[in-house]
Amino acid sequence: MTRWLQVKWQNFRMKRIVKDDFMYRLPSTVVGESMMNEGNLFLIDYALRNLPLEGQILEIGSFGGFSMNLLLHLLKKHGKSPTVFSCDPWLYSGYHDQTEPFPQHIDGKPNVLRTDYMDYIRESFVRSVRLLHPDHLPHTIQCTSDSFFHSWRTNEQVMDVFGRSVTCGGKLAFVYIDGDHSLEAARKDFENTMEFLVPGGFVLLDDSAAGLPYGSVKLIEEIRHRPDLKLIRANPSYLFQKRLEFKI
Numbered sequence: 001m002t003r004w005l006q007v008k009w010q011n012f013r014m015k016r017i018v019k020d021d022f023m024y025r026l027p028s029t030v031v032g033e034s035m036m037n038e039g040n041l042f043l044i045d046y047a048l049r050n051l052p053l054e055g056q057i058l059e060i061g062s063f064g065g066f067s068m069n070l071l072l073h074l075l076k077k078h079g080k081s082p083t084v085f086s087c088d089p090w091l092y093s094g095y096h097d098q099t100e101p102f103p104q105h106i107d108g109k110p111n112v113l114r115t116d117y118m119d120y121i122r123e124s125f126v127r128s129v130r131l132l133h134p135d136h137l138p139h140t141i142q143c144t145s146d147s148f149f150h151s152w153r154t155n156e157q158v159m160d161v162f163g164r165s166v167t168c169g170g171k172l173a174f175v176y177i178d179g180d181h182s183l184e185a186a187r188k189d190f191e192n193t194m195e196f197l198v199p200g201g202f203v204l205l206d207d208s209a210a211g212l213p214y215g216s217v218k219l220i221e222e223i224r225h226r227p228d229l230k231l232i233r234a235n236p237s238y239l240f241q242k243r244l245e246f247k248i
Helices: 003-012 021-028 038-049 066-077 114-132 145-153 183-196 215-223
Strands: 056-060 084-087 109-113 139-141 157-159 165-167 172-177 197-205 229-234 238-242
Touching (some): 114 139, 145 183, 183 197, 183 215, 197 215
Antiparallel strands (some): 229 238
8 A cells, every 4th residue: 555545544534523612713823733633633632531540741842832732721621630741842853954954044944043933933832822721831841852851760850931940750641742753762752651651641652654754653563562552543643552451
């Protein structure tokens, strides 16, 4: 089956949730809507509705705040209030960085610096979350996922992008991996997640649908038959649940 047919067939079978007014309004309000497959919304909703009683939530890769605002909205809708963390270094990744000299500007706009653009994206995240969810601000740390998990493992006290000091560490109930999609980075994010994920907890890997040109797709082949994981659904990205108990 060709890549195009694989993605087309999976999209045809995609499960969707019934959207409310906030969900319809959000794409015209927050940066990043085009970067999120609608199937992820169904998977995030499933994980949050079935969230374990213990553990916190982590989003790896926040960009302009579209997925974070959806996540916080769904938590409130389902009457859940776990502590939410996220991390993003807000570093620009150009379309041609792997094949051409590394320019200092963004793609197609030579008068806009990468650093200025990512400062704008970061500020968009902060402003949108502060506006739409002032009563449930996440602890968002500007750092790579590697750095975040080091802080998490060592219970380091850090400063979030809202100017609040927070101590990292503890159990995780749901992790949305949406950072660097290379195989090495996705594998490391997954391994770090599994170290802290509680039994019954969920992990969602963005852009892991069959046929996509990302390392996260290759990672699925490595982990989909692990005895400690239960596949909830490919929609078309993959949502797994950590089994309460398993046999080696």
